[in-house]
């Protein structure tokens with residue numbers, strides 16, 4: 001069975017590494033310099049960093065220069081997201097050298113542009129499906145953006161290579177991932193799925209690792225790592241053991 005990939009998160013708001021609860025502004029913890037956080041995960045053995053410009057996602061500015069600097073100083077693969085919604089932001093994101101970008105709001109509001117981006121960039125494009133129930137949310141998770149499964153079918157048909165599925169109600173809560181949601185998404189697509197939201201323990205990672213055969217390729221881990229619920233080396237050892 002394939003090894004579950006782990007993607008420690010570095011979410012940037014107002015120049016700082018943060019972790020929000022359910023994506024609500026002003027909630028959650030602040031964890032200092034994003035570069036220091038990213039380097040710490042890299043030194044602890046991370047193969048990926050999930051790097052998010054939350055200001056760009058919320059439309060409250062951006063951290064583009066900082067994020068480009070962080071990306072340029074890392075040796076690991078980077079998944080970059082937040083505010084990538086047009087040619088200029090996509091080109092700037094890809095120019096950081098990141099391995100792939102996640103498109104969120106654009107997949108809900110600019111389907112033709114997203115189809116073109118998928119056609120042009122292949123598996124360097126993933127789509128973030130951020131949901132409450134089965135309703136997608138965009139613009140910093142403040143606006144409804146349609147039905148999860150209708151959008152998934154459309155993106156599959158357009159050749160989308162991968163999905164990052166976030167249960168907003170679990171995100172940052174340390175209450176465990178929504179395994180049923182992941183199962184349901186995996187049942188409706190043959191594309192790999194990266195799980196996001198709620199991971200709180202090594203047992204949660206074991207549960208996700210057991211789903212690689214269903215299509216769960218990776219897991220984004222944020223608050224649990226920052227709050228010391230387990231260490232990254234412990235998590236990496238768990239997924240390596242299979």
Ligand SMILES: O=C(O)c1ccccc1N[C@@H]1O[C@H](COP(=O)(O)O)[C@@H](O)[C@H]1O
Nearest residue numbers: 023057081082083102103104105128140
């Ligand atoms: O990660 C968060 O906590 C988060 C909270 C609120 C909004 C977005 C969040 N993260 C990621 O941002 C991108 C979406 O950005 P956009 O809609 O394309 O501008 C997506 O990967 C979210 O998971």
